[in-house]
Amino acid sequence: MSALELGDPPRVAAPRPQPRRRRIFGGAGRQAGLTPYLLLLPTGLVLAAIIGYPLVQLVIMSLEKSGTSSQFTGTPFVGFAEYGKVFGDSVFWSSVERTIIFAGANVILSILFGLGIALLLNRVSRTVKLIMTVVFMFVWSVPTTVSTELFRWLFDAQYGVVDYVLSQLGMTSYAQHDWFADPNQGLQVSSFIVIWGAIPFLAVTLSAGLAQIPKELLEAARVDGASAWQAFRSVVYPFLKPLLIIVTTLSVIWDTGVFNQIYILRQTHPEPGYYTLGIYSYVKAFATIYGSDNFSYGAAMAIIMVLLMAVFMIGYIRQLLRIGSES
Amino acid sequence: MSAVTTPAPALAPKRNRGAVRRRRATFGWNILGLVIAAVMGFPVYWLLLTATEPTRYLQGTTPNFLPKAFSFSSFSEVIHDPQFTQDLTNSLIITASCVVFSLVVGFLAALALARFRFKGKGLAIIIVMGVQMVPLIALLFPLNDMLAKLHLSDSLIGATIAYIAFTAPFTVWTLRTFIANVPRELDEAALVDGCTRFQTFYKVILPLTLPGLVATGVFGWIQAWNEFLMANILLTDNSKQTVQLYLVTFGNSPTHGADWGGLMAASLLVSLPVVILFLIFQRWMAAGLTAGAVKG
Known part of the structure; x- marks a missing residue:
């Protein structure tokens, strides 16, 4: 497999000795050599047309000055002027900061909860495990649009159940409390939605990973007198590490791209205090009501976003290919 | 202790x-x-x-x-809203078209990636995985422009094309895994028994990957059905909206101000098609995600 070149050399299994067996489809012969390319052609054309071409356009857009007024003025080439504007924009930098804190907190909390619940899932009785799994499946399947509207209702200032419960628990200042007046608190509600939605996938996946650990090893650790933490540190963690890296990277990708849980929570009109990179570029490029319809600016920001994400994605692909080549 | x-x-x-x-x-x-x-x-x-x-x-x-x-009043309020039935139809059309298209096109590519050895295969794999990770927001700016130039703004076809941008890549990737799991020995046996290459594909690989096709289709269905970010920009005309737009519009409209019953009923109706599919196919959901489908 070509994947071999990408993995870390020491951990990669040797290529399987198969070359002598006749390839069924990809044998010698000219025609067979063309078949895979013909099979790939439709997908290739589709991806080139609806992803490749738009990405090139995105780069061009970011180098031009365009907006709703561009139909009258044309789109003059301005080079990196839009990037300069982006980097000189204090709202951009505060959005970057907010995105990092928001995504970072969500990733850490959801992985911690996910891992904790995964460990718990493997300790509870079969009935409790079934109950938990069924609940998780329902939570997992809820679309983010729906979960956001649902949490908006739970945290409603007038009739919301959260305010009611908190005030009954003695925190009377929370009666009729408006969670969204302060953007930082509003973003905490967003975090609740994100983490609530992420826990099922993380817990179920990690629990499946935990079940793969040979029982004898854990037994041996216990016999040797290892504490629960020591057993986790030197038996469970090394086994789980590849899977943990994958789900953490996925969480980074998802949580950096969180959109609905903020945009819809603020009823499609997020205040500047709620701007993450994604929200800000969306608002900049499309929301004419803000009087800032500016594709070029949004495009430049989107490209910066893609480049930032690329770092994580390369790591993710490497990890996936490495696991793929080992199994 | x-x-x-x-x-x-x-x-x-x-x-x-x-x-x-x-x-x-x-x-x-x-x-x-x-x-x-x-x-x-x-x-x-x-x-x-x-x-x-x-x-x-x-x-x-x-x-x-x-x-x-x-x-039942909250439900009947939503069900009897002509806008809801209209949006439901639109969602069904867009979702079904992009899933079917992605499956047909993606299956061919998956076959190439799972069963052939050829120059540039590594590159093809990296492209298929890499494009999954392009943020939809980044694609949306130029796609919106492109669809406008093709006179496909505010059309179901335009939205379908945009949705294929995220359903096609992971369809290829997940189907590849399913095809790779069909033992090569079966292909060989069919060839030895005198099947042509096409017959081998048609009589061996296709039936054996049918569950995989269904699972991948369901996964794509859920992604496309739940999509909001692109629809919100690409479909502004009332008659062209999807159920997700219906839900959010419902939640924002002043006439439904504090109609939380109606909003939750709409939420339930909007999520029902995916919740049911999800519960039936949940075993594949986790597998698909860890096998490299990125969109959550």
């Missing part, structure tokens, strides 16, 4: 003491597990309760925590 703090009866055999301790610990874990299930499940319970309660109960000073009376 309990053995350290509470002195166990010295006469009890060692193994028994361990078993008791473990049983007591399991009891504690069970309680914790049930508490977590209750906390996680509460929002879903609240959604169901709000949607089925008579609306007059929803605006009291104290909320009802247990169902008092069942009412």
Whole structure:
């Protein structure tokens, strides 16, 4: 497999000795050599047309000055002027900061909860495990649009159940409390939605990973007198590490791209205090009501976003290919 | 642990003491597990309760925590809204078209990636995985422009094309895994028995990957059905909106101000098609995600 070149050399299994067996489809012969390319052609054309071409356009857009007024003025080439504007924009930098804190907190909390619940899932009785799994499946399947509207209702200032419960628990200042007046608190509600939605996938996946650990090893650790933490540190963690890296990277990708849980929570009109990179570029490029319809600016920001994400994605692909080549 | 703090009866055999301790610990874990299930499940319970309660109960000073009376009024409000039926039809058309298209085109590419050795295969794999990770927001700016130039703004076809941008790549990737899991020996046996290459594909690989096709299709269906970010820009005309836009518009409209019953009923109706599919195919969902489908 070509994947071999990408993995870390020491951990990669040797290529399987198969070359002598006749390839069924990809044998010698000219025609067979063309078949895979013909099979790939439709997908290739589709991806080139609806992803490749738009990405090139995105780069061009970011180098031009365009907006709703561009139909009258044309789109003059301005080079990196839009990037300069982006980097000189204090709202951009505060959005970057907010995105990092928001995504970072969500990733850490959801992985911690996910891992904790995964460990718990493997300790509870079969009935409790079934109950938990069924609940998780329902939570997992809820679309983010729906979960956001649902949490908006739970945290409603007038009739919301959260305010009611908190005030009954003695925190009377929370009666009729408006969670969204302060953007930082509003973003905490967003975090609740994100983490609530992420826990099922993380817990179920990690629990499946935990079940793969040979029982004898854990037994041996216990016999040797290892504490629960020591057993986790030197038996469970090394086994789980590849899977943990994958789900953490996925969480980074998802949580950096969180959109609905903020945009819809603020009823499609997020205040500047709620701007993450994604929200800000969306608002900049499309929301004419803000009087800032500016594709070029949004495009430049989107490209910066893609480049930032690329770092994580390369790591993710490497990890996936490495696991793929080992199994 | 309990053995350290509470002195166990010295006469009890060692193994028994361990078993008791473990049983007591399991009891504690069970309680914790049930508490977590209750906390996680509460929002879903609240959604169901709000949607089925008579609306007059929803605006009291104290909320009802247990169902008092069942009412269908919130649902009938949504179901009898012509906008909802219209949006439901639009969602069905867009979702079904992009899933079918992605499956047909993606299956061919998956076959190439799973069964052939050729120059540039590594590159093809990296492209298929890489494009999955391009943020939809980044694609949306130029796609919106492109569709406008093709006179496909505000059209179901335009939205379908945009959705294929995220359903096609992971369809290829997940199908590749399913095809790779069909043992090559079966292909060989078919060839030895005199099948042509096309017959081998048609009679061996296709039937054996059918469950994979269904699972991948369901996964794509869920992604496309739940999509909001692109639809919000690409489909502004009332007659062209999807159910997700219906839901969000409902939640924002001043006429539905505090109609939480209606909003939760709409939420339930919008999520029902994916929740049902999800519960049936849940086994594949986790597998698909860890196998490299990125969109969550």
